[in-house]
Amino acid sequence: xxxxxxxxxxxxxxxxxxxxxxxxxxxxxxxxxxxxxxxxxxxxxxxxxxxxxxxxxxxxxxxxxxxxxxxxxxxxxxxxxxxxxxxxxxxxxxxxxxxxxxxxxxxxxxxxxxxxxxxxxxxxxxxxxxxxxxxxxxxxxxxxxxxxxxxxxxxxxxxxxxxxxxxxxxxxxxxxxxxxxxxxxxxxxxxxxxxxxxxxxxxxxxxxxxxxxxxxxxxxxxxxxxxxxxxxxxxxxxxxxxxxxxxxxxxxxxxxxxxxxxxxxxxxxxxxxxxxxxxxxxxxxxxxxxxxxxxxxxxxxxxxxxxxxxxxxxxxxxxxxxxxx
Numbered sequence: 001x002x003x004x005x006x007x008x009x010x011x012x013x014x015x016x017x018x019x020x021x022x023x024x025x026x027x028x029x030x031x032x033x034x035x036x037x038x039x040x041x042x043x044x045x046x047x048x049x050x051x052x053x054x055x056x057x058x059x060x061x062x063x064x065x066x067x068x069x070x071x072x073x074x075x076x077x078x079x080x081x082x083x084x085x086x087x088x089x090x091x092x093x094x095x096x097x098x099x100x101x102x103x104x105x106x107x108x109x110x111x112x113x114x115x116x117x118x119x120x121x122x123x124x125x126x127x128x129x130x131x132x133x134x135x136x137x138x139x140x141x142x143x144x145x146x147x148x149x150x151x152x153x154x155x156x157x158x159x160x161x162x163x164x165x166x167x168x169x170x171x172x173x174x175x176x177x178x179x180x181x182x183x184x185x186x187x188x189x190x191x192x193x194x195x196x197x198x199x200x201x202x203x204x205x206x207x208x209x210x211x212x213x214x215x216x217x218x219x220x221x222x223x224x225x226x227x228x229x230x231x232x233x234x235x236x237x238x239x240x241x242x243x244x245x246x247x248x249x250x251x252x253x254x255x256x257x258x259x260x261x262x263x264x265x266x267x268x269x270x271x272x273x274x275x276x277x278x279x280x281x282x283x284x285x286x287x288x289x290x291x292x293x294x295x296x297x298x299x300x301x302x303x304x305x306x307x308x309x310x311x312x313x314x315x316x317x318x319x320x321x322x323x324x325x
Contacts, residue, residue: 115187116132186285253285292312
């Protein structure tokens with residue numbers, strides 16, 4: 001592997017491990033303690049692990065198994081639910097279908113997009129709101145839909161709990177983000193990374209260097225590693241999988257919302273394991289028509305916010321167009 005794609009192996013404790021069990025406690029001191037730990041992680045790298053998250057291992061295992069089964073199908077079968085057939089970006093994305101790092105070759109991954117299941121008569125669908133509509137489900141896999149819907153629901157619930165912790169971390173009322181979470185949207189992506197080829201194109205990666213678009217990303221990754229995060233000195237470090245945890249990172253929306261007090265950090269994937277790599281990131285994006293304006297306490301006295309107000313939907317659509325053209 002080329003030197004430019006290498007990363008440092010550092011102790012996992014270089015990224016915080018935040019036990020989030022206290023968010024469900026009736027003791028406000030425990031909830032405040034989680035908020036303080038989240039604050040430290042968010043102003044540092046914006047990347048951290050969460051433990052005691054409450055998502056049942058059986059749900060994770062079922063979703064992982066169905067994802068691996070889908071990606072093992074013949075190309076023609078996967079193309080039956082090609083994302084190109086969907087007006088709301090749902091379904092299968094073929095290998096090299098995205099360029100997340102401008103000026104580099106396409107990403108060495110294939111994926112599958114799943115979002116909130118909205119019927120054709122839903123007002124957002126009728127209005128053709130960005131990224132809103134029905135999912136596509138592979139006809140060859142009867143277990144795929146129930147496994148993914150159960151996992152989606154669990155990750156959605158965990159994301160809303162984390163927003164209460166984020167509110168605590170910013171010194172805001174715990175329920176501050178409830179309007180943002182009301183009728184919120186999320187996206188589950190199933191990803192398959194073939195091994196990094198020995199003769200890959202220059203600077204080609206499993207996933208190019210990028211920041212995430214939305215509010216929170218909650219990542220399950222298999223045991224093969226490959227995720228790399230850029231530290232404060234511009235160096236790449238490995239983010240190894242830790243059993244029983246999710247990797248959480250902040251998206252561009254939170255950075256904008258906090259006037260860059262909290263960080264949205266560059267990360268990439270280089271699958272140098274020699275094995276097939278699978279991951280399942282869940283992107284929590286919030287209510288599409290919610291107007292994001294600089295949060296209280298995120299500017300110094302006399303300082304103007306860096307960013308004008310914007311709806312969640314407009315922010316996401318602009319980010320999406322940058323990577324798909």
